[in-house]
Amino acid sequence: MSPVLSLERASLRYGDILGLSPTTFELPDGGGITGLLGPNGAGKSTLIQLLSGLLPPSGGEVLVFGQAPFRNPAVLSRIGFVPEGDRFPAGLRADRWLKMMGELSGLSEPALSESIARAIATVGMEAHASKPFARMSKGMRQKIRLAQALLHEPQLLILDEPFNGVDPASRLELMALLRDLAAQGRRILVSSHILGEVAMLTDRILLLFRGRLLAEGSVPEIRELLDRHPVELRVGTEDAQAVASWAVAQEELVGLRMEEGATVLAVRNPRTFLPRLQTAMLSGRLPLRSLEPLDLNLDAVFRFLTKDNA
Secondary structure, eight states: OOEEEEEEEEOOOEEEEEEEEEEEEEOSSSEEEEEEOOOTTSSHHHHHHHHSSSSSSSSSEETTTTBOOTTTTTHHTTTEEEOSSSOOOTTTTTHHHHHHHHHHTOOOOHHHHHHHHHHHHTTTTTTOOOBBBBSSSSSHHHHHHHHHHHOOSEEEEESSSSSTTOHHHHHHHHHHEEEEEEEHHEEEEEEESHHHHHHHEEEEEEEETTTTTEEEEEEEHHHHHTTSSOOEEEEEEEEEHHHHHTTTTTEEEEEEEEEETTEEEESOOOOHHHHHHHHHHHTTTEEEEEEEEEOHHHHHHHHHHHHHHH
């Protein structure tokens, strides 16, 4: 079975700037969700522009459904794309915008009206489709953007940071909707800079940093990789020596320093370390006042992985 998309040492330059280093990976045929994870500026949008046919590669090869997507209607007609950003004519009604976008996609009546009704029902916006965009929440607008991407019933969906600015309830609704679409047989690629979002949603993750693909794998595989990153924890305490004495006996500890009123611990595998720290605190063995992670963020994780893979 041929892959939905594949890259073979594909790269992209903006003049003298290398936006994407030579990158090789593929996504299999069939339904499923793949997360493209990386901090802002990692090259996620650059990669998406290659996959969605907006730009040709500077080197290497990009294939979607076995063909180069750039300026290729046969490929683009099978892709649904939700770009980053939220720009709508404020006074325009959502259903009229969908009609205009459907016509631009080559749909005509009566198939156009049927497609609009189906897409609106799929995203659960039947009660709000006649509203102008100015009266919609960010979550509603994101659902309408997804409906537009679904009008022509694409086999591949590409979404660039679809959860930015969306409230938690709408985020969960969008995630459930994407899972349903994947279960129906669609291949979905979702980019995000937030690890928690990707881990909740996807079955496979691509890690991108500074234009380089650092790793790819299942969620458990990536979590194991990220757990190798030492996390610094500042433990506020009235007895820093007691905390230090307890911590040096823990196998996850890789570093320790004392500060006024606190002990700073560098630990690997925080998911196994933190429950024991909590148990020690609740039992009264450790007089803790506060616990603050100092570098539990994607930039720190990716700096560690970059150094590790140098």
